[in-house]
Amino acid sequence: MCSKVSYRNYIRIASKMRMLLLFFLATIVVSSSQGSDLGLSHQIHLLRPQSGNQVPGLSCLSWRLGVETRNIIGWTTVPKECEGYVGHYMLGYQYREDSKVVTNQAIVYAQSLKLKGDGKDVWVFDIDETTLSNLPYYAEHGFGVQPYNSTLFNQWVITAKAPALPESMKLYKTLLSLGIKVVFLTGRSEEQRTVTTNNLNHVGFHTWEKLILKASSYTGKTAVEYKSTERKKLEKNGYRIIGNIGDQWSDLMGTPTGNRTFKLPDPMYYIS
Numbered sequence: 377m378c379s380k381v382s383y384r385n386y387i388r389i390a391s392k393m394r395m396l397l398l399f400f401l402a403t404i405v406v407s408s409s410q411g412s413d414l415g416l417s418h419q420i421h422l423l424r425p426q427s428g429n430q431v432p433g434l435s436c437l438s439w440r441l442g443v444e445t446r447n448i449i450g451w452t453t454v455p456k457e458c459e460g461y462v463g464h465y466m467l468g469y470q471y472r473e474d475s476k477v478v479t480n481q482a483i484v485y486a487q488s489l490k491l492k493g494d495g496k497d498v499w500v501f502d503i504d505e506t507t508l509s510n511l512p513y514y515a516e517h518g519f520g521v522q523p524y525n526s527t528l529f530n531q532w533v534i535t536a537k538a539p540a541l542p543e544s545m546k547l548y549k550t551l552l553s554l555g556i557k558v559v560f561l562t563g564r565s566e567e568q569r570t571v572t573t574n575n576l577n578h579v580g581f582h583t584w585e586k587l588i589l590k591a592s593s594y595t596g597k598t599a600v601e602y603k604s605t606e607r608k609k610l611e612k613n614g615y616r617i618i619g620n621i622g623d624q625w626s627d628l629m630g631t632p633t634g635n636r637t638f639k640l641p642d643p644m645y646y647i648s
């Protein structure tokens with residue numbers, strides 16, 4: 377059915393798209409080189425590539441792979457020379473594509489399950505960089521190059537303006553349509569329950585079985601300890617954790633983890 381005419385049309389459209397893309401890229405280059413002069417530093421698309429500042433021998437792509445595979449652990453900040461790399465990754469299409477691979481696998485898995493339908497099958501979602509994106513904040517703080525500052529980050533959290541991660545939203549909706557309930561399990565503190573609820577609601581996450589925030593009794597405990605303890609409680613209460621998704625390995629470790637875990641990309645910060 378693929379006639380010559382439609383193929384020629386395809387080529388014509390493809391070449392038009394290429395022109396558009398070039399124009400778009402040129403616009404980005406111009407705006408990023410002039411952004412500070414124009415007072416546009418609040419815009420999240422403002423990239424600051426650190427070319428000329430490479431540490432010899434450090435490949436930022438290899439660094440990211442090491443981070444995502446948990447070969448590199450316990451790091452506190454993104455290497456300075458990788459700010460441009462991580463910024464381009466997060467704001468460009470690759471972050472979205474990488475996220476889509478993860479959530480599509482999760483959807484295929486969820487659709488393959490034969491569920492009891494008794495309302496006890498749950499899927500655990502982390503929140504930050506899993507359900508909601510803090511990219512507007514991180515774009516203004518060096519994409520993880522600047523040391524984490526809880527005061528500044530919490531000021532951002534209480535604005536309740538974090539956008540939804542679109543691929544995670546698709547997974548969330550699919551799970552609900554399959555009769556799987558969602559449990560949010562987040563390192564955000566119990567005091568942030570209202571802003572977190574508001575933020576989730578604003579961006580389209582309207583329903584959940586539980587929203588578990590970190591109680592003060594967990595102060596000083598690692599995320600692995602806190603989150604696996606809470607998952608154990610869920611199972612004790614009769615829930616079956618059939619899936620678990622997070623951007624941090626600490627969302628997916630400890631006992632129990634859930635039947636399957638899905639790791640979303642996050643090259644900006646590490647939580648143990």
Ligand SMILES: *[C@@H]1O[C@H](CO)[C@@H](O)[C@H](O)[C@H]1NC(C)=O
Pocket residue numbers: 525526527528
């Ligand atoms: C966090 O940021 C605030 C506001 O800029 C600053 O006053 C404070 O010293 C910072 N805290 C740390 C630990 O850097």
Ligand SMILES: *[C@@H]1O[C@H](CO)[C@@H](O)[C@H](O)[C@H]1NC(C)=O
Pocket residue numbers: 489490618635
């Ligand atoms: C989850 O894992 C348990 C233990 O291996 C197994 O019995 C159960 O059938 C699994 N559930 C699903 C929905 O695959």
